[in-house]
Amino acid sequence: MKLQVQRTYNFNAGPSALPISVLEKAQEELIDFRGTGMSVMELSHRSKAYEDVHNQAIASLKELLSIPDTHEVLFLQGGASLQFSMIPMNFLQTGKKAGYVMTGSWSEKAFTEAKLFGEVYHAASTKEGNYRSIPTLDQLQYNSTDAYLHLTSNNTIYGTQWKDFPDTGDVPLIADMSSDILSKPIDVSKFALIYAGAQKNLGPSGVTVVIIRKDLLEQAHTAIPTMLKYSTHSKNNSLYNTPPTFGIYMLGEVLNWVRELGGLSAIAEQNEKKANLIYETIDASNGFYIGHATPDSRSLMNLTFNLASKDLEKKFLEQAKQSGFVGVNGHRSIGGCRVSAYNAVPVEACQAFKEFMIQFQTENS
Incomplete structure (x- = not known):
C-alpha cells in the first residue's frame, strides 16, 4: 500500500529531486526485488540478479549519451571530490603540465588538489568578474604538450554553464559534469574523461560516473594505490570491490525514466x-x-x-x-x-x- 504524501517543491542543489515514478518503483521493489525475496540492497554484487542491474545501467548510459566504443563507463565512489585527486594522480605525468579553466568553487577545489601531484596552471579564469561568466573559447590558453585540460561544465554555486566545448586536438579534455550531465545531448567523443557525482541528474548520492577514453587508461601511472587506479575498475567492470548497489539500481531507473520521456x-x-x-x-x-x-x-x-x-x-x-x-x-x-x-x-x-x-x-x- 502506497503512502499518500504531500510532495514539496524541491529546488535543492544536491542531493536533488528524483522522479516520482522512480521513487514509486523503488518503493514497490524495496522488499522483494524481482522475485529474489531480497531487497536490491541485500543482493550479492556477484549475483546474476545484481549484475543484470549493473550491466543494464551501463548500457543505458551508453545509449542515452551516444557514448562511442572508444570510451567505457565506470561506477566509482568518493564523489566528484575524489576525482579531483584521482585525475592528476593517474594522468599528470612528470615533465608535463595540466591546464585548469577556473569558473567557480569546484574548479578551484580541483586545481588545489591537482597541485599536490604536479605542475598545473590557469588556462583561463573569470574570477575577477566574480565568476559571472564562462570564458570564450578564444580566451583559453593551453599548451599542445599538456597532460590534459580540465573544465567544470556547470557551476552550481554561481549559476554558469558552458554552451560549447573546445576541440583540444591531442590534449585530453577532462570535464566535471556533476551538475549538468544528462541534461542535454553532448558529443562525448570530444572528451578523454567525463566525471559526475550522481546526486544531481543521475540518481542518489553515493555513485560517481566516469566515462573514460580507453587509450587514456593506457597512459596512466601504475605506482599508485590499487583503488585509485582507473584500470583497476576498468578491468573488473566496476566490481573490484562492493559497489554502491542501491545507488546504481536507482541510477538505472532514472535512465529508464529519461528514455521514456523521449x-x-x-x-x-x-x-x-x-x-x-x-x-x-x-x-x-x-x-x-x-x-x-x-x-x-x-x-x-x-x-x-x-x-x-x-x-x-x-x-x-x-x-x-x-x-x-x-x-x-x-x-x-x-x-x-x-x-x-x-x-x-x-x-x-x-x-x-x-x-x-x-x-x-x-x-x-
Whole structure:
C-alpha cells in the first residue's frame, strides 16, 4: 500500500529531486526485488540478479549519451571530490603540465588538489568578474604538450554553464559534469574523461560516473594505490570491490525514466522551458531581481540571483520557504538565491515559483 504524501517543491542543489515514478518503483521493489525475496540492497554484487542491474545501467548510459566504443563507463565512489585527486594522480605525468579553466568553487577545489601531484596552471579564469561568466573559447590558453585540460561544465554555486566545448586536438579534455550531465545531448567523443557525482541528474548520492577514453587508461601511472587506479575498475567492470548497489539500481531507473520521456533532446527542451520561466521573470523585473550570471553564460540547472538589499532577500527566502519552496537559499559561500531546476524538477514547480516571484515583487515594490 502506497503512502499518500504531500510532495514539496524541491529546488535543492544536491542531493536533488528524483522522479516520482522512480521513487514509486523503488518503493514497490524495496522488499522483494524481482522475485529474489531480497531487497536490491541485500543482493550479492556477484549475483546474476545484481549484475543484470549493473550491466543494464551501463548500457543505458551508453545509449542515452551516444557514448562511442572508444570510451567505457565506470561506477566509482568518493564523489566528484575524489576525482579531483584521482585525475592528476593517474594522468599528470612528470615533465608535463595540466591546464585548469577556473569558473567557480569546484574548479578551484580541483586545481588545489591537482597541485599536490604536479605542475598545473590557469588556462583561463573569470574570477575577477566574480565568476559571472564562462570564458570564450578564444580566451583559453593551453599548451599542445599538456597532460590534459580540465573544465567544470556547470557551476552550481554561481549559476554558469558552458554552451560549447573546445576541440583540444591531442590534449585530453577532462570535464566535471556533476551538475549538468544528462541534461542535454553532448558529443562525448570530444572528451578523454567525463566525471559526475550522481546526486544531481543521475540518481542518489553515493555513485560517481566516469566515462573514460580507453587509450587514456593506457597512459596512466601504475605506482599508485590499487583503488585509485582507473584500470583497476576498468578491468573488473566496476566490481573490484562492493559497489554502491542501491545507488546504481536507482541510477538505472532514472535512465529508464529519461528514455521514456523521449531521451536527451526532450529533456533539454524541458530544461530550457523551466529555466526560461525564471530568467524571464528576472529580466522583466526592472532590477528588482538581479541575475548573477551574464545572459550568455546562464545555467539551465542552477538559476542564481539577488535582490536589491539583504533585508529584502531575507524576507524573500523566508516567504519562499513558507510557500513550500525548498532549497532556494544560495550557497553558503556567496549567499543570494538559487533555483536548482535539475531534470526531475517538474515544469509546474518552476511555474509556481515564477508566480511567487511576481507576487512578491508586487507586494514589495
